[in-house]
Amino acid sequence: MVLTLSELRKALVAEGVDALWIGSGDAHQSEYVATSEERRAAVSGFTGSAGTAVVTCTNKSETEGKAALWTDGRYFLQAETQLSSEWELMRAGNKGVPEVNDWLAATLPEGSVVGVDHYMLSASQAERMQARLYTSGIRLKALRSNPVDKIWSDRPAFPSAAVRPHPVTLAGKSHHDKVEDLRAVIKQQGCVACVLSMLDEVCWLLNLRGDDVNFNPVFYAYCIVTLEEVHLFGPLESYGDDVRSHLGAGVKLHAYEAAGDFCSDVAQVGPVMVDPAQLNWALFEAIGSSRRRCVSPVTLPKSIKNDVELAGIREAHLRDGAALTAFLHWLEASVVGGETVTEYSAAEKLEWFRQQMPMHISPSFSTIAGYAANGAIIHYKPEQDTAATIGTDSLFLLDSGAQYADGTTDVTRTVHFGDPTQRMKDCYTLVLQGHIALATAVFPEGTLGSRLDAIARVPLWQAGLDYNHGTGHGVGAHLNVHEGPQGIGFRKRENEEGFRIGMTISNEPGYYEDGAFGIRIETVCVTIPSSTPNNFMNKTYCGFETVTMTPIGTKLVNASMLTSKELTWLNDYNAEVLAKLQPIMEQYFPGEAVDYLQRECRPLVQ
Numbered sequence: 001m002v003l004t005l006s007e008l009r010k011a012l013v014a015e016g017v018d019a020l021w022i023g024s025g026d027a028h029q030s031e032y033v034a035t036s037e038e039r040r041a042a043v044s045g046f047t048g049s050a051g052t053a054v055v056t057c058t059n060k061s062e063t064e065g066k067a068a069l070w071t072d073g074r075y076f077l078q079a080e081t082q083l084s085s086e087w088e089l090m091r092a093g094n095k096g097v098p099e100v101n102d103w104l105a106a107t108l109p110e111g112s113v114v115g116v117d118h119y120m121l122s123a124s125q126a127e128r129m130q131a132r133l134y135t136s137g138i139r140l141k142a143l144r145s146n147p148v149d150k151i152w153s154d155r156p157a158f159p160s161a162a163v164r165p166h167p168v169t170l171a172g173k174s175h176h177d178k179v180e181d182l183r184a185v186i187k188q189q190g191c192v193a194c195v196l197s198m199l200d201e202v203c204w205l206l207n208l209r210g211d212d213v214n215f216n217p218v219f220y221a222y223c224i225v226t227l228e229e230v231h232l233f234g235p236l237e238s239y240g241d242d243v244r245s246h247l248g249a250g251v252k253l254h255a256y257e258a259a260g261d262f263c264s265d266v267a268q269v270g271p272v273m274v275d276p277a278q279l280n281w282a283l284f285e286a287i288g289s290s291r292r293r294c295v296s297p298v299t300l301p302k303s304i305k306n307d308v309e310l311a312g313i314r315e316a317h318l319r320d321g322a323a324l325t326a327f328l329h330w331l332e333a334s335v336v337g338g339e340t341v342t343e344y345s346a347a348e349k350l351e352w353f354r355q356q357m358p359m360h361i362s363p364s365f366s367t368i369a370g371y372a373a374n375g376a377i378i379h380y381k382p383e384q385d386t387a388a389t390i391g392t393d394s395l396f397l398l399d400s401g402a403q404y405a406d407g408t409t410d411v412t413r414t415v416h417f418g419d420p421t422q423r424m425k426d427c428y429t430l431v432l433q434g435h436i437a438l439a440t441a442v443f444p445e446g447t448l449g450s451r452l453d454a455i456a457r458v459p460l461w462q463a464g465l466d467y468n469h470g471t472g473h474g475v476g477a478h479l480n481v482h483e484g485p486q487g488i489g490f491r492k493r494e495n496e497e498g499f500r501i502g503m504t505i506s507n508e509p510g511y512y513e514d515g516a517f518g519i520r521i522e523t524v525c526v527t528i529p530s531s532t533p534n535n536f537m538n539k540t541y542c543g544f545e546t547v548t549m550t551p552i553g554t555k556l557v558n559a560s561m562l563t564s565k566e567l568t569w570l571n572d573y574n575a576e577v578l579a580k581l582q583p584i585m586e587q588y589f590p591g592e593a594v595d596y597l598q599r600e601c602r603p604l605v606q
Helices: 005-015 037-046 075-084 100-107 123-135 148-151 176-190 199-206 241-245 255-268 281-290 299-303 307-336 343-355 370-375 422-439 449-462 564-588 592-600
Strands: 019-022 054-057 067-073 088-091 114-115 140-143 193-196 222-227 232-235 251-254 271-272 290-292 360-363 368-373 395-400 400-405 413-414 470-476 483-488 504-507 510-513 519-522 523-529 541-547
Touching: 005 019, 005 054, 005 148, 019 037, 019 100, 019 148, 019 241, 037 054, 037 148, 054 100, 067 075, 075 088, 100 123, 114 123, 123 140, 140 281, 176 193, 176 199, 176 222, 176 251, 193 199, 199 222, 199 232, 199 299, 222 255, 232 255, 232 413, 241 251, 251 255, 255 271, 255 281, 271 281, 281 290, 281 395, 299 483, 307 343, 307 395, 307 400, 307 413, 307 523, 307 564, 307 592, 343 360, 343 368, 343 395, 370 395, 370 510, 395 519, 413 519, 422 449, 422 504, 422 510, 422 519, 422 523, 422 541, 422 564, 449 483, 483 504, 504 541, 564 592
Parallel strands: 019 114, 067 088, 114 140, 193 271, 232 251, 271 290
Antiparallel strands: 019 054, 054 067, 193 222, 222 232, 360 400, 368 395, 395 413, 470 483, 470 504, 504 523, 510 519, 523 541
C-alpha cells in the first residue's frame, strides 16, 4: 500500500518542517534494504533500488505542496509506470534536470526547514546538503524520529534473523587476523577505535553472514573495533551459541540501539576513525570532535579477494553456469514447443535449476527477465499478474545471479528463439564488441574504472548508440552482488579506487531501444596480472579473467562485423565454457541440455 501524501504532510507539519528528504537506503547506506526500511517505496510506490524522494508542504499545508522523485537512467521507464500523477519524475543526469539540493534551494522560500532522518543519510551527504541549502537561507534539520514511520501502520518488523559463521575454509583468513590487521591501521593513524557501519564490511571482518536483507547475506549491525576489543551492536537474539563461540571472548555483544551512546563514550578516550561517506549522520555527530575522517580501512582489503575466495568464486560460477545453461535449454524448448512461459514463470523456473546445485543459498538480486519492449527497461522486474509471455518474435534479456556459500554470481544473456532481425543482430554485435574490448583490455594496476568505461562504449559510439548505465561493478565473495570501491562507469565514484590484482568486476555493456528490445551481455571478471613485452616505469600491468561460464550464443552475432581477434576471443571463450561445463552438466542435467551446450559453443565462422 502506498502511503498518502496528505497524511505525510500532516506529519511534516507536526515536525515543523517544510520538506522531507527520503532516500533509498537504511542506517547503513545499503543499496538493498530490509522491507522495514523501504520508506521511499512506501511513500512513492516506486520500487527501484536507487532513488530519492522529496515531499514539500506549502505554507505548512497538509494538502498543498510538491512531490518529486529522482532516479537514474536504469529506472526511468519503471518510474514512469509506478509513480502516480501526484509525483514529478526527475530524470537524474539528463540535461536541465537539477540535483536534489539545487531543486530544494530553488523551490523552497528563504527561512524554510528541510527535515531528514539523521540515521538515513551519510555524514558527507548531510554536509553537502547543509552547505548548499545554507546559501539559500534554508536549514537542514536532523529528525529524531522518521515521519514516514508515524503513518506507516503496517510497517514490517525490523529484522533479526539468525546470524551464521562463515568458515575460514571459505573466507581464506580468520576474523582474528583481519581484526589485527585493522588494529595495525588504527594504531598507525594514532587513533583508539574505528567505527564500521556498512553491513558487508561487518560481515567480512568478522566472517559472519546473515539473512536480514533479501539477496545479500548480511545482518543489521554496527562494529566498533578498539585496540583491545571488538564491539558488535545488533539484535542480541540473532547470535546463537555457534556465533558466540566463533567470535570468542574478544568480541563483546551489545543491543543495536546502544551504538550511539557507545560512540559518544569511545570518543572521550581519543580519536576515532570514521568514513563520512559511509557512517550515518547520527553516529557521526555522536562522535563529535574526536572524529578522524578517512576512507574505511576495510573497504579495499575486502575488495581484493584472497586465493581461497577466488577459488570459491570460480567454482561457484561453474555450477551457476551449468544451471543457467540447462535453464536456457529448457526455456528454448518450451517456447519453441508452444508452451506458455511468462517472464515471471521463467524467473521462478531458473531459481529451480540453480537450487539443484551444491552450496546454493538464494538469488543474489531480483531476476531481470524482459521480453521484447520490457527488455528495454534496464532494471525491469516481472510481476506475476502483468508479465509478458515469451515468444519467438523478439529478444529476451535475462539478468540474474545467485548466492552460493563460496561465491556470488551475476550474469546476463540475451537470446532469441525465432528469426532475429538484422537490426537486432547488428546491435547485439556492437554490444558484444564492447564486451570483448573490455574483457581483453590491458592497463596499469591502479587505473580507475572511470577511465576504462569508454573502452566498452566505443563500438556503440561509432554507430551513434550508447547505454544509460555503468559498465561494471565489484562483486562480493558470498556477499553483496554490488560492492566497491572499484567500478567501471562514466562518472568517478566517491572514494573510487583503481584496480588491484584480485578485484572482481562485472563487464556489462548494453543497448536498449525503447518500445522494442533490450540487449546486455554480462560476465564477472577477476583482475589478474598481464604479461606485456615492455614494462614502462616498472609498473604492474593487469587484465581481466572472465570467470562467468555460460555460452555466448552466436545466433545473434553478425560475424561479418567482427575482427579476427574478436572472433578468436568468442570462439575461445565458448570452447572454455564447453570444456568446463560439460562434465558438470552430464552429472546434474544429462541428455538434451548437454546437446544444447555443445550447440551453443560451436565455433563461429565468418
